[in-house]
Amino acid sequence: xxxxFIIFSVVKIAVAIGVLHAIAAYAVLAERKIxxxxxxxxxxxxxxxxxxxxxxxxxxxxTRWGIFQPLADGLKFMLKEDFTPAGVHKAYFWIAPAVAxxxxxxxxxxxxxxxxxxxxxxxxxxxxVGILYTFGIVSLGVYGIVLAGYAANSKYPFLGGIRSSAxxxxxxxxxxxxxxxxxxxxGALNLSSVIAWQAQHGWLVIYAPLSFIIxxxxxxxxxxxxxxxxxxxxxxxxxxxxxxxxxxxFALFFLAEYSNMIAATGMMTTLFFGGWTLPFWGLDQPAHxxxxxxxxxxxxxxxxxxxxxxxxxxxxxxxxFRYDQLMDLGWRRFVPxxxxxxxxxxxxxxxxx
Amino acid sequence: xxxxxxxxxFWEKLYLPAIMGGLKVTMRHAWRTLFAGKKVTMEYxxxxxxxxxxxxxxxxxxRDQDGSTKCVSCQLCEFVCPPKAIKIIPPGPAGQIADRANxxxxxxxxEINMLRCIYCGMCQEVCPEEAIFLLxxxxxxxxxxxxxxxxxxxxxxxxxxxxxxxxxxxKAEEAKEQxxxxxxx
Numbered sequence: 024x025x026x027x028f029i030i031f032s033v034v035k036i037a038v039a040i041g042v043l044h045a046i047a048a049y050a051v052l053a054e055r056k057i058x059x060x061x062x063x064x065x066x067x068x069x070x071x072x073x074x075x076x077x078x079x080x081x082x083x084x085x086t087r088w089g090i091f092q093p094l095a096d097g098l099k100f101m102l103k104e105d106f107t108p109a110g111v112h113k114a115y116f117w118i119a120p121a122v123a124x125x126x127x128x129x130x131x132x133x134x135x136x137x138x139x140x141x142x143x144x145x146x147x148x149x150x151x152v153g154i155l156y157t158f159g160i161v162s163l164g165v166y167g168i169v170l171a172g173y174a175a176n177s178k179y180p181f182l183g184g185i186r187s188s189a190x191x192x193x194x195x196x197x198x199x200x201x202x203x204x205x206x207x208x209x210g211a212l213n214l215s216s217v218i219a220w221q222a223q224h225g226w227l228v229i230y231a232p233l234s235f236i237i238x239x240x241x242x243x244x245x246x247x248x249x250x251x252x253x254x255x256x257x258x259x260x261x262x263x264x265x266x267x268x269x270x271x272x273f274a275l276f277f278l279a280e281y282s283n284m285i286a287a288t289g290m291m292t293t294l295f296f297g298g299w300t301l302p303f304w305g306l307d308q309p310a311h312x313x314x315x316x317x318x319x320x321x322x323x324x325x326x327x328x329x330x331x332x333x334x335x336x337x338x339x340x341x342x343x344f345r346y347d348q349l350m351d352l353g354w355r356r357f358v359p360x361x362x363x364x365x366x367x368x369x370x371x372x373x374x375x376x
Numbered sequence: 377x378x379x380x381x382x383x384x385x386f387w388e389k390l391y392l393p394a395i396m397g398g399l400k401v402t403m404r405h406a407w408r409t410l411f412a413g414k415k416v417t418m419e420y421x422x423x424x425x426x427x428x429x430x431x432x433x434x435x436x437x438x439r440d441q442d443g444s445t446k447c448v449s450c451q452l453c454e455f456v457c458p459p460k461a462i463k464i465i466p467p468g469p470a471g472q473i474a475d476r477a478n479x480x481x482x483x484x485x486x487e488i489n490m491l492r493c494i495y496c497g498m499c500q501e502v503c504p505e506e507a508i509f510l511l512x513x514x515x516x517x518x519x520x521x522x523x524x525x526x527x528x529x530x531x532x533x534x535x536x537x538x539x540x541x542x543x544x545x546x547k548a549e550e551a552k553e554q555x556x557x558x559x560x561x
Contacts, residue, residue: 057406059409060406060409060410061402061409062405063408063414063415063416063417064409064415064416064417065409065415065417065419336403339402340398340401340402341398
């Protein structure tokens with residue numbers, strides 16, 4: 024075994040998971056703030072540790088922005104009573120949150136979040152079949168939700184679980200098919216190679232816009248975001264699959280949703296927006312110094328956050344789809360569209376070569 | 377009435393125009409709230425709502441223009457109060473006499489339990505002396521239950537003087553008018 028490899032991998036995993044959680048926490052804040060602005064409100068602007076009011080300008084400003092709100096939210100989740108209702112299937116009830124969050128965290132393993140720092144590639148696992156790994160893991164995410172719906176042993180979570188399984192299956196197919204043109208064009212399944220191709224030829228969103236649109240919409244469905252949040256439809260199903268959960272178990276589902284969102288936007292950045300590259304100032308080449316490497320990681324995070332903002336923005340605009348509309352859109356619109364997209368791309372590529 | 381649904385055109389079926397319209401609307405609202413300061417909410421403890429003149433908040437006792445207690449301890453409000461928030465202890469046969477001329481008596485103690493009060497305004501409606509009014513206070517808070525049982529002194533202090541409502545002065549004027557009977561118009 025190569026100790027160097029193990030140590031650097033552990034460091035990368037720790038940092039990536041830490042950043043993932045931090046971004047997830049602040050994504051919740053962004054969600055609340057953006058929803059507030061869209062609804063003509065102010066959003067969270069009160070929470071601050073007591074010493075903040077003694078810091079002249081910065082303290083009040085940070086408080087107004089709600090910077091400390093995620094800390095308060097997290098603390099609240101930890102201090103709440105972890106209640107297990109009497110009628111639940113205990114074992115499944117305990118396993119479900121873990122099953123929901125683990126796939127959402129390990130999916131980031133193959134996403135290249137930077138070029139190289141020193142001699143280390145800024146990706147946890149540079150798999151040759153990166154995208155297949157992603158789809159394999161993402162499809163596991165539904166088990167947590169279905170298990171939660173089943174374990175709760177009450178009707179609303181159960182309905183949420185059923186809806187979730189149907190929704191995930193329908194959108195997984197169009198999502199998987201939507202990225203095939205990307206790999207046809209780039210000619211490799213390795214995500215680092217896809218980025219290298221984009222550095223040379225320009226972003227893939229220009230070459231395959233239809234793929235991007237299908238992937239984006241299927242991404243909304245896969246991450247249970249509005250307009251496809253049928254599994255947790257608050258207005259119909261109380262809280263959906265996590266109705267019976269409280270405290271950290273609920274927080275894990277919450278975190279899983281946002282981690283999924285981060286993974287989906289990370290995937291989109293990698294596949295369609297050139298990952299950590301920018302087409303000018305030589306930022307599209309692997310870094311030679313640590314400074315450039317950090318800038319490239321920040322570029323990746325910035326692109327990801329921009330896409331996250333789109334996710335949040337769309338959430339506060341759309342009404343929820345009805346169940347049959349959801350199925351109709353998934354099976355009768357996107358699947359044929361994705362097939363046509365693959366065929367057209369293949370024919371064009373064949374014609375060019 | 378049956379309204380026939382118009383079949384959607386191809387453009388409408390694509391959802392895209394509707395999506396763009398929605399994005400535009402939400403963006404416009406976010407922009408206005410962020411940069412034009414057009415938020416509709418109020419930051420409550422710092423900014424307070426301007427209470428309209430006929431607002432019915434917490435019931436308080438009021439004094440007349442001479443600063444004397446208007447309540448005559450008739451206990452109508454105590455009997456009418458639906459949540460039984462009002463408790464009046466009358467002065468009794470040998471009790472304190474009223475502090476103004478036209479009244480027979482005044483309450484020895486008058487308590488309103490603000491935790492029970494439902495702000496219905498029946499006490500104000502039933503009061504023959506115009507002595508109790510629902511005033512503008514809407515945020516009654518305290519540290520203990522006992523603190524929120526307001527006694528006579530507190531209610532009178534909070535209610536203040538209402539010189540505009542001078543029932544006994546009007547009565548006296550009416551009585552004087554009655555003496556020279558054919559009322560001048």
